Amino acid sequence: MTAALLTSELTNLISEAKRKSNELRTAAEKSLQELKGLPATSEQQLAGVRDLSRRSAFIEPFLIACGTRNARFAGSGVTCLQRLIIARGLPKSRLQDALEAFNACTDLGLDIQLKILQALPSLLQNYADDLKGDLLSGALEVCTSLQSAKVQTVSGVAAATLQQLVTSVFEKVVNEDKHARDIQAHNEVPGDDGPIKLRPAAFDAYRVFRDLALAAEDRKTKFVQFASLSEDSSLELIWSCINANPTLFMKHQELGSIIRSNILPFATRALSEKLSFPATLRSLRILDLVLSRYTAQLPAECEVALGLTTHTLDPDAAPLWKRAAAMEVMRNFFSDGIRVVEAYSLYDMAEGGKPVVQDLMSAFVRLSSEKPSIIGLGQQSTVPAGPVSAKEANPEQATVEAAGGVAGMISSALGVTEVNVAGISSRWSLPRTACLEQLDKTDPPPVPETYMYALVLECLGSLSDGLAKVTLPLTVQHEKSQARDGMNGQPPFENPSSSRTRSQSFRKRSVPLNPLEHENNAAAGRVRAVNGLVESCWPAVLATSSTFLNAALDDLYYRNLIKAYQRFTQVAGLLRLSTARDALMTTLGKSAVPPHVLNAATSEPPRTPVAESLRVLPNPKSLLAVENPLDRDRRGSVEPVRPILTTRNLLCLRAQLNLAIALGSTLDTAFAVVVDTLRQADTVLSVTTPQQMARQGLAPSQKGSDSPNVVQAFTNEIAAVEAAASRLLESTADYPNDAFLNVLNTLCRVLHGRDPKATPSPRLDQASAPPTPTMLSRTFSGLTGVGSLREMQMRDYKFVIPKLGSLAEINVARLVSDDPGESGWNVLVDELVPLACNDTNPIEARRATTGVLCKMAAEVIAEVMEDAEITRSTIQRRTLAILLRLSDGIYSDDGDLSSADIEVQGRVVDALRAILERCGESLVAGWNRTIAIISSVFERGGRPPERQDDDETHLDWPHVSTGLVSAQLGRAAFAATQLICSDFLSALSGAVMPSLVELLYRFSVQDDDLNISLTSITMTWNVSDFLLNNVDADTLDDFAQEVKEADGFEDEVQGMVRTSSSAQWLLLLLRLQDIIKAGHTEVRKATFQTLCSIFKNNGGQLTPATWDLTLRSIILRIAFFDSRLYRNEDEKEGKQSYNTNAEDKGISTAIIIGTSEIIAQHLRLIERVNQLPSLWEAFLSRLEGYLDLEIHALDAAVYQALTRVLARIGTDSGIWEGPMYRTLHLWLNNNPATAQTQSKESNQASFIAYVDAGAELYRLTQQSMSTSQTRTFVENLYLCIRYSDGPRYGADVSTLSPLQTKAFELLKTIHSDTPSNLIVVAAKMVILHHDTSGDKPLDNMKPTFVAIAGDAIDWVQELVLTSIADADLLENDVLENAIQSLRRLIDNKYTSGLEHKGTALWQKATSSAVKLAKPVLEQCVRSEEDKSATASIWTEYVRVVSGVTKANGIDDVNDDDKIDEDQLNDIESFRALRATLIPRLGGEDLPSATRTAYARALFHASIIHPTEPDEVPDQEHSPLHDIGKIRRGRVRRVPYSPREQMCYECFTELIVLSSKSDRSAERKRLAQAAAPFLILRLAIPIRAYIADQPLRGRRPQPLWELEELLFCFDAIKKLELEPDALRDDIVAAGRTGEKAHLHYLYPLLAKAIGTAGDKWSGADEVLTPLQAVLEAVSLVP
Secondary structure: OHHHHHHHHHHHHHHHOOOOOHHHHHHHHHHHHHHHOOOOOHHHHHHHHHHHHHOHHHHHHHHHHHHOOOHHHHHHHHHHHHHHHHOOOOOHHHHHHHHHHHHHOOOOOHHHHHHHHHHHHHHHHHOOOOOOOHHHHHHHHHHHHHHOOOOHHHHHHHHHHHHHHHHHHHHHHHHHHHOHHHOOOOEEEOOOOOOEEEOHHHHHHHHHHHHHHHHHOOOOOOOOOOOOOOHHHHHHHHHHHHHHOHHHHHHOHHHHHHHHHHHHHHHHHHHHOOOOHHHHHHHHHHHHHHHHHOOOOOHHHHHHHHHHHHHHOOOOOOOHHHHHHHHHHHHHHHOOHHHHHHHHHHHHOOOOOOOHHHHHHHHHHHHHOOOOOOOOOOOOOEOOOOOOOHHHOOOOHHHHHHOOOOOOOOOOOOOOOOOOOOOEOOOOOOOOOOHHHOOOOOOOOOOOOOHHHHHHHHHHHHHHHHHHHHHHHHHOOOOHHHHHHHHOOOOOOOOHHHHHHOOHHHHHHOOOOOHHHOOOOOOHHHHHHHHHHHHHHHHHHHHHHHHHHOOEEOHHHHHHHHHHHHHHHHHHHHOOOHHHHHHHHHHHHHHHOOHHHHHHHHOOOOOOOOOOOOOOOOOOOOOOOOOOOOOOOOOOOOOOOOOOOOHHHHHHHHHHHHHHHHHHHHOOOHHHHHHHHHHHHHHHHHOOOHHHHHHHOOOHHHOOOOHHHHHHHHHHHHHHHHHHHHHHHHHHHHOOHHHHHHHHHHHHHHHOOOOOOOOOOOOOOOOOOOOOOOOOOOOEOOEOOOOHHHHHHHHHHHHHHHHHHHHHHHOHHHHHHOOHHHHOHHHHHHHHHHHHHOOOOOHHHHHHHHHHHHHHHHHHHHHOOOOOHHHHHHHHHHHHHHHHHHHHHHOOOOOOOOHHHHHHHHHHHHHHHHHHHHHHHHOOOOHHHHHHHHHOOEEEOOOOOOOOOOOOOOOOHHHEEEEEOOHHHHHHHHHHHHHHHHHOHHHOOOOOHHHHHHHHHHHHHOOOOHHHHHHHHHHHHHHHHHHHHOOOHHHHHHHHHHOOOOOOHHHHHHHHOOOOHHHHHHHHHHHHHHHHHHOOHHHHHHHHHHHHHHHHHHHHHOOHHHHHHHHHHHHHHHHHHHHHOOEEEOOOOOOEEEOOOHHHHHHHHHHHHHHHHHHHHOHHHHOOOOOHHHHHHHHHHHHHHHHOOOOHHHHHHHHHHHHHHHOOOOOOOHHHHHHHHHHHHHHHOOOHHHOOOOOOOOOHHHHHHHHHHHHHHHHHHOOOOOHHHHHHHHHHHHHHHHOOOOOOOOOOOOOOOHHHHHHHHHHHHOOOOOHHHHHHHHHHHHOHHHHHOOOOOOOOOOOOOHHHHHHHHHHHHHHHHHOOOOOHHHHOOHHHHHHHHHHHHHHHHHHHOOEEOOEEHHHHHHHHHHHHHHHHHHHHHHOOOOHHHHHHHHHHHHHHHHHHHOOOOHHHOOOHHHHHHHHHHHHHHHHHHHHHHHHHHOOOOOOHHHHHHHHHHHHHHOOOOOOOOOOOOOOOOOOOOOOOOOOOOOOOOOOOOOOHHHHHHHHHHHHHHHEOOOOOHHHHHHHHHHHHHHHHHHHHHHHHHHHHHHHHOOOOOOHHHHHHHHHHHHHHHHOOEOOOOOOOOOOOOOOOOOOOOHHHHHHHHHHHHHHHOOOOOOOHHHHHHHHHHHHHOOOOO
């Protein structure tokens, strides 16, 4: 190619130069001769072309051509030179001549310029090693000359090429440095410290970079003639050089010298002088690079630059765009906070240095307060409203602002007078492109007024990040593993049982280290710089942040501000800068609770009294004592408008809490700041109502929002803050003791801040002077007559007491391991016990205090459970002494006990019981104190005795009466007593036993609570155990043999009770039986439970004879008497009725279940009874007695009992064959689904139990069950599913209900010789939802049957596929019913919207129908049974196709993606069904109505736009009836089908079925069914166009209608009907032929062309294709 081009160009030059230039012609002829001497093959030609590089005279004609400055000659010369450069055929000795030739042609034309530009990259690539010195200068000059071209394309490409060449210069320097040892440096250049010798590439780079700097300064260059290079281009090249080679400029002093002496001064001058926008912008970009990278190398110059930049930020120093660009430079400088720290170390910390960084921070302060109105500065932060016009300003805003503003309202901000911009937001405060990046602009772009403030916020965030990166890693003392263990409060690898020995040194290790103490650390200097920066700049940061904390910021900026402020404060705290830390945290606290909000809350006007229940103090772990706003009782409808806390205030509060967590024990006095902030927030929130949040928390633009959402968002933020407070309290576990005591004392000082006796509660009838607005006007909980000081005191109680409780719980290990005086134990006890016992204190405070002490006692005792016994005894005595001190403290004052005293005592007793339940086994001391605490629930005759602090606590029982202080206390105390007697008798010493006996006696004879007296019967369990432990099994068996089951049974036992332990035990059982017969309802139940417990725990010791005696005489007799209680005999009519009672049913259920549990547990012993059938018959007779009552609850109990017993019977036991046959008979004839019950209770439990019993019976009797029994068995299971109530918890949509799961699984396990029964049941379950959707439920929720329908679909498919060959399936219409059930689901598609496990039921039904289609239809073909049955199945499958192609209920679906996905799935299903149906659907054995139904289904599914009424003939008429009739036009927009693809699929299928094919009889029948519908389908869009388009006029036809119309035109043009397709149609009257359809469509096409050609309504988009159709078809008579 190259040789051919050169030959052609040389020939042209010879021809053109004959008359104009003999020299050129001669040189060209000579070169042409040389060229012709090259080899002929392509590879040899290429080598020859390269060989030309050794023939320096060859390029002479090209150089002469370029020198002529004739565009024609020069074009050929440049082209050949370019080709030689690409092929490396240009002699290196002539490179300079070639560059001069290029330079001479730079102004000869666009094509020549572009050819030169194409040659330069190849020159750089192929001659890189030679392109240096003057050659490099020449190449750069060529690019520079071309860059000044007027054509934008040339100048742009030249600029890119120039940059590429300059970049390559510096790349050569990098490569040269890698091989520095092999290259000598011969060139000298001046440097800062003397001459510098440079290697060749470095020397070229130096000269190019120097000339770029000189060109930027508009000075004469020395190496490259950059005369035509603009100032902007020079600056851009300088920036790209520095940006692309950061290390190179740091390494080479000569380049740094140029930056110092030329570039940086010029860039800095842009800050002080008024340069053009492009020059200023590019200068600042260079300044940005230098400041970011070379501050340490150029300290003096960068100091000047930073100072000028700081000055530029002042409002009067520069226009806004220039200030914004300078601020972007600062933003980039601050982007690495460590860089700022180094700058501070370099300048501010240097001796005699200037405060560069401090001045910058001061500039931020001035900038932040420059225009308060722009940033929406107010009393607290709000959400920016956005730019609005003055006309849109709210006229009521002035009123709001005059009232001081409403906290949380999003308005134009408090104190803001301008309405054009309201706050800082990323939506309008940031330009689309940063100022420094707008290189394509020649004039300054508009800059948002708030852009500067947004950049200041970014600087603050970056600064805080840098400070944190330096400081935080130095505060960690140990490895991560130790840190993790420290979080758990234990040293690594320490056994939990040894936690008592944890020392103070461990807690000291959790104190964050002071980074300044790391003197030997490599970062010590940087840490000192951070310390100095924070110490000197924190006022500026505080002032700047304070301004923005009260400005209108969007959520992102506000959260970033809080994070930055939080990190800065954390650094100050870790450096132990207490002044800065306290000031910063105080300001953050004021942002959390603004003063005006606090003042408004504490100066609340009087409220109308509202009945409001006093709540118990909240969870101790929660942050605030206030109630949840959503749970607070509704207050008056009219409330004063006042500021409230917003979510941003709570965000600040959360930030302060996180700070406290991070600083930990170093907080010292700052912990009081946190506590004060929490109290203030508590005060404000205590008077905040949901109505206020809903009314005042909405912006004007949000008035349509849902108020509950506002309240919920506020509540969620409160929850987040509470979680942070919980973490703060949890972090105290790692505090040293002195820091922990500081926390306790800080909270306790809040309690002592107000003396409750100083301000007694005023009486309602007292007249006094008008109260001041800030004090006495407030009330507590809406109750009048309580002074504000009293309310504030109660608020302090609610605030402090839960915190103390949390601290005690978190620091249990500390309280146990350390001395009580040092650990805070004495502080907590001495502070809280008097508060809980003093009756003058508020009840809420006493209640909360008691809860704290009781919980602390329980946790402390639990903490020492695994410790040594001596340690446990000391801690247990100390802890139980607290509870006893509380109990005795209530009686210390004379007088009756108040309700508050009783409540405190009840909490103490409950705590004791909890301790016993949790730690009773570990108690080794304090049992006497335990008994004393329990005895305090009885009335006393005097003051409590003085307690000695020892292990002996004496009780004065004569002064302890038998009357309970209250029944509630008695119940709690009796529970503790019962626990002692049942579990811890062996732990009691002999000295304690008499007290226990006294205590039991008083509980037995008290008459305040019948339940307590009767519940004592449970103690017989222990008594029974003692008795049975004293008698062996043989003695008991002998006694049972002697006793007869007769009337004298009880007398015989009574006669031997004094001497026989066996008699004592049997007498105990008889008394329990008597109580169950006639006792109180609750007593009967408790007694039977005790009886069951006795047998369950000791039944294994009994012999078969004993079991026979106790079952017949006691247990089964109890069931007999219980069932008789329901029967009422009508003496007059002789009829029997039943009396049902909920309590009686509960007792009966317990009796039935308990009896079965006893029998099931000991079945192996009972089945050894000699008369087992008789005993089993007695058991079933008792169960039948309950079933005859027809009560669901009792039925459930009976079948549960039966299931429990049957589950213990094995299938290989022969002795159970007879009893099992009797049991199966009972099950089959007592189905609860057929019971005539009048109860409204749910039948779920009874049906589930019935199915469970059936499963066990089937397991035991499946081998002997007859066919009729199996059929009844299956039907009973289905009836249970059909008539069951809905599940109690959740609907049976995604998963089966418990009943459905059990019944369905049991049905699937049944093996039957006649699978048709199972298929019929399965088909019923598929459509059970649809069959029962119209049922009206009575009182119980009915099941949806959705889940079981989903599973039944798969089961039907499985059953049909496995038994398809069974002839019975066709004979009894089983297959038809199965397919019909699937089809009904498909037909309802979107109507019901039912889904099972994320899949719609109709989709599952569709999938199953498709899978069954082929085997079912093939079976129909193979079957020789009645053809009507097979025809019915074909009809059902045609209906399935109709359901698949249609989408009933789609108008209710709004998810377009779902519709599209379902459409694609339906298309696949349709195609699969079509592939199965079409080959057989045309058979002569099928009625034509089936094929017509199939065609009609396709026709209706193909409709894209809904038709008008009567536009489509009904089924009684042919589709061709009135086909030429044009309906009335319509102009309204007609919606198109969302399943457009399915419509066209069906449309296409109609065309395929109607078109000419193989002329088989089957296809002919299908065409005869489809063709009339196809013609009608083609006519509908044409008729619609004829009717509607004239009314539209010049408005275009809707796109979807146009697409459909064009589709029809194309189909008509291509359509060739089956010749006999219309033969049998009543309207066609035997018309035949492939174009028979045109008889009906041609008239419509003719009318349509008149409409399309009309000047008013016509359009070429219809006319042109319509004409094509008419040209392609011809009317056939």
